[in-house]
Amino acid sequence: MLTVSVVLVCLAASLLLMQFLGMQRKRRQLPPGPAPLPLFGNLLQMKFQIHHDILNQMASTYGNIFTLWLTSVPVVVLQGYQAVKEGMTAHAEEVAGRPLSRAFKFLTNGNGVMFSNGHLWKQQRRFGLLTMRKLGVGKQSQECQIQEEARHLVQYLRNTKGKPVDPTVPVTHAVSNVISALILGHRFSIEDKRFLRLVEAVDDISAFTNSISFYVHDRLPWIATCFLTRCKKALASIRTMRALLEEEIESHKEKTDGNQDFIGYYLDQMAKSKEDAGATYDKANLTQNVFDLFLAGTETTATTLRWALLYMVAYPDVQEKVHKELDAVLGSSRLICYTDRKNLPYTNAVIHEIQRYSNIVLIALPRYTVKDTELLGFPIPKDTIVLVNIDSILSDPEKWETPDQFNPGHFLDKDGNFVHREAFLPFSIGHRACMGELLARLELFIIFCTLMQAFTFTLPDGVKEVNTKFVFSTTMKPPPHQLCAIPR
């Protein structure tokens, strides 16, 4: 018995030693970084989170490109505007992959657009962008739909009669209805149980992707799915979300009114390309695309809008200036269009600063090198994970005058005209940059302005301080709070 234990211990020690030597060999070929431990890599130093503060600390020691290890997997991090721009544009094609780790495979099976690769990803992305254009994103017809959701939101807040309200559900409702109308062809009522289940599922899946459970699942999937609550919850939510979306797809097959929404266009494309051997349009990809667009398009925009309202409460002088500009240019009732931003430089600057300062996606989705490449002079082998630290761009001291302050002046010249800033990259950069950027910009502008036209946002009576410290999650969320929407 003793001999068996000794053999097992020796075997484990030899495996660890071999892993360690392998990591050391690879380390010599990659950009510098902190020394990894066998088994854990740098996870202990990172407290099992890819936290921007820790990345920023590492960058101050190792420079604007460095390597850290998540268990035995090396990850190259790009830090600051210059490094990210160079890495993501000079070698855009080579860094356009997504790592299909076990955990991401569990989420997507490699289908859809967010975690697919190669020909499949290119075809699905091109189709998605084209279809969003056909569905009117960026045109007046689709703006009307955003205006309608903004009106519902105003009505909801009016009904609160200035009493304290947590804006999370109504704001998420407005945003997810914009994406639902585009993809599914209808909106949900705020009481609809399916809507509440979808929102809950999006929350559970997002919480899982940013937790220790996610890494454990990547290495030890059986243990994670059997014992870790967050993982079990995410699994149940993935099933719920898929089932709901599949129901929607089925109900489309009975429709005869053609291309009204993303599912309609996709079913049409599936029928057209049946004989095409290179086509990747099938039911699994349709379901995953709908899943991806819903997941990526709901929480991001809703979280940004929640920050917008909280900042208006925290910076009443900014809120007052926005009110003044809106009153002068649009009056109190005119419907707001995206083209109005040209006459609303201050409000436009405020919305940009809300995105910069709230910085909701601190680290972009992971990238993967699909070929051997070179980043900032370092050779990077094929199949290496690359992370873009978006936080380090949006708070790069070389690019922003007051990176740690909420300052709409970052986007204004001395005459008060709006100025675009090259380091404003909340949607990332390169071939895998956000697919919903235009839609998100339209939603943020129209919904924010409509709300500001209708209300002054204040703290509830008796609450003295505004807490703007974010809650660390997949998107950085405002802390739980209530505010009052006082009709103007």
Ligand code: HEM
């Ligand atoms: C304020 C709102 C939003 C922000 C800040 C945001 C940000 C991002 C970021 C940082 C990425 C990762 C890019 C990379 O890998 O370099 C991304 C990817 C993506 N976003 Fe967004 N996003 C927003 C809204 C939306 C909306 C409304 C949609 C849906 C229409 C959407 C769909 C996607 C998709 C499909 C991807 C994956 C693209 C690919 O892998 O090719 N996003 N987004």
